[in-house]
Amino acid sequence: MEPNTMMQTAAALFGAAALGGLLMAGMRFSGTPRPPVWLAMGHGLMAAAGLTLLTYAAVTLGIPPMAQLALALFILAAIGGAAMNLLFHWKLLPLPIPLMIGHALMAVTGFVLLLLSTNWQPYVQ
DSSP states (O other): OOHHHHHHHHHHHHHHHHHHHHHHHHHHHTTOSSOOHHHHHHHHHHHHHHHHHHHHHHHHTOOOHHHHHHHHHHHHHHHHHHHHHHHTGGGTOOOOHHHHHHHHHHHHHHHHHHHHHSOOOOOOO
16 A cells, blocks of 8 residues: 555545544533543544554655655644543543643644645546
């Protein structure tokens, strides 16, 4: 598989994770202290799948520098997400909004950089 295809697939997985993240952020801003476990786990699973695929592409095939920066931001966002899950969600504590916003900003920035580094062309025969 070529690097661009892997980056596009990773972007699709991150896009699905972003939808869950938006839903969870909306819930938190509306006063719910924590999202449902199934939603948080689904969000993390999609993001982890995208992160794994992007890391594999970077290590085995090589990806552009902008995608490498996106990967670094996704790794930082994953650390923040894991911290929110382990330190707050599983202890039934309200998710801290500043950490949630930092997590989201890193992930969104990484997502935009990843999209900019891919070659999105429709398939034409």
